[in-house]
Amino acid sequence: MTHRLIMLTPAGAEEDCLFISKALTDVFGLHDQSTIANLSLGRNRTCLPFVIIDEESFVIRAPQSAFSELRIPAAEHMLHAKYQNGELILGPVAAVLTEAKSAGGDVHFGSIHEYCEELQSICTIRGCFFYVFSLHDYKNGSMSGYYYSDGKWLKADMPYPDVVHNRLHSRRSEKSAAFTELSADLNLHMVPYFNDRFLDKWETHQILYANDYLRPYLPRTELLSTKAGLQDFITAEDTTFIKPVHGSQGRRILRIIRSESGYLADHTTFSGEFIREHSTFKDLYSHLYPHLKQSSYLIQKGIDLLSYRGSAMDFRILCHQKSDYTWKVSSAVARVSGSNQFVSNIAQGGELFQPREILSQLYDRNKAYHLRKLLNELSIEVSEVVSAEAGGIFGEFGIDLALDCLGNPWIIEVNTKPSKSDPGLNPLKARPSAAGIIDFCLYLSRFFDYEE
Structure with missing residues (x-):
């Protein structure tokens, strides 16, 4: 047409x-x-x-x-x-669903505030009307929200969207009656909404583990269910990570290092790492139990990972779905952990580098090239498998990969709501991920006979 x-x-x-x-x-x-x-x-x-x-x-x-x-x-x-x-x-009309906090006549969208401005700038170029709304802005099929004008987000009545990108940060919000009502109305009017839910770490692991090709790239991982199961796991591994099933941004992760004299336990906090030695598993468990009883955890074998300048390092690779249902790598960064941290998340003080820059310092040119290619191919395969098996529509994944000391890749985590709090390697330009999201919005809107 x-x-x-x-x-x-x-x-x-x-x-x-x-x-x-x-x-x-x-x-x-x-x-x-x-x-x-x-x-x-x-x-x-x-x-x-x-x-x-x-x-x-x-x-x-x-x-x-x-x-x-x-x-x-x-x-x-x-x-x-x-x-x-x-x-x-x-x-078309594209909208982002997220939390909106108003104060003093201004509104803020939390960690994705600047990212929403990038999305708006891409929409202006693409010829798409864009706004941001919260669950409170939807009432009985009627929409209000925030549009961008002269450097400010202004509240107004908004047209019903052709497509919605879910960037709610709270799992509780996704389980609320308000979200259920909104999603039912979107489904009724056949309006696609993508990245419609969080995937927890255990669900994601099970999807990946069922795939014969991806299984060898997964560290040994189990759901923590009993004290005896934790003891058996820790006894068998030199290093064990204990991760919240519903965690994000590297928070509340515990690391257990087994030694001849006992166990060294440390965990991420906003002020660095908390470290404590325990001579017996009983003492260790007494220390861990107040943390473990709060939510569900999985246990994962610690890999002897490649480091950079003595700090932990991994790779965050953003993948986006295209109009032909295939996936592409939109951007990739190497993340190096901050001082006194064993996780590399930017929210925990990590630093960003170009993968090419770091790998060329650690390997010869040919090896560095093939490792970058392998990481990208592995990320695309992960995206294809998870999107096919998880149900719902997903347009973006943040894939966390790492290399061990022998140069072997490992799948660390898959994020359905990858962090946008850091400005990327070039803060003066809209991130490639912003363009990837809007291009997927244009496709899902069904406004075009998709040849573009």
Whole structure:
């Protein structure tokens, strides 16, 4: 179906009809000015008489009433337009669902605030209307939210979206009645929403372990269920990690190192590592139990990983789904742990480097190239397997991989809501992941006959 990138602009204050450029009416075959133009955006519609104006660019000038009925701010918007079944359809409309906190007349979207600005900038280039909303902004099928204008996010009524990217940070929110109501309404109106839920670490491990190709890249991992099971595991391994099944950003991870004199236990906190020695497993368990009883944990064999300048290192590889249902690597960084930390998460003080930069210092040129290629291929395979087996729609994964001292790769973790709190390696440009998300939004919106 033919579509064109158009400029939607406000008409004069006294006007009560649409002004459509001749260039656009020629494309869509709209020549009878005696008819009424049906104009839609999302699920919102308006009907107005139209006048053809002699302009070579693709322009629609609309009165204030049209902007109000379409629930879009009365300002200039670059959008796509197509003509179908007597209706001039504008769009697409993409929205991000997340937490929004207001204070002093301003709103903040937490750790993805700057990222939302990047998404907005990509949408402006792509010709897509974009806004951010929270669960509180949806009521009985009606949407409000925040649009970006002159450097600020402003609250207003918003059109119903064509596609939603779920960036809620709380598992509790995803289990709330408000989220259930919203997702039911989106499903009812066949509006796709992607990365619709968190995947816990144990569920992800089981999906990957069932795959014959990926199984050799997984460290030995078990669900912590009994005291005896923990003792057997720790006794068999030199180093054991105990990770919360529902954890994120490297928090609440415990590391147990077995030695001749007993056990060394340390765990990540916001102020560094807490370290304690225990001579017996009984003493160790007494120390661990107050932490373990709070939530579910899994236990994982510690791998003798490659380090950089004496610090722990891994690789975060962001993968995005494309319009042909294949996956691509959008970006990759090496993460080196901060001082007194055994995890490399940026939230725990880690530092970012280019993988090429670090691997070229640790290996010869040919070996470094093949390792980068292997890490990318492994990340794509992980993304394909998890997206196929987990259910729902996923458009982005953050894959954490590491290399051991022999150069063998290991799958550490798969993130369905990868952190956006760091600005990336080039803070002056929108991250490739932002473009990947918006391109997937455009595809899911079904606005185009997807050749793009």
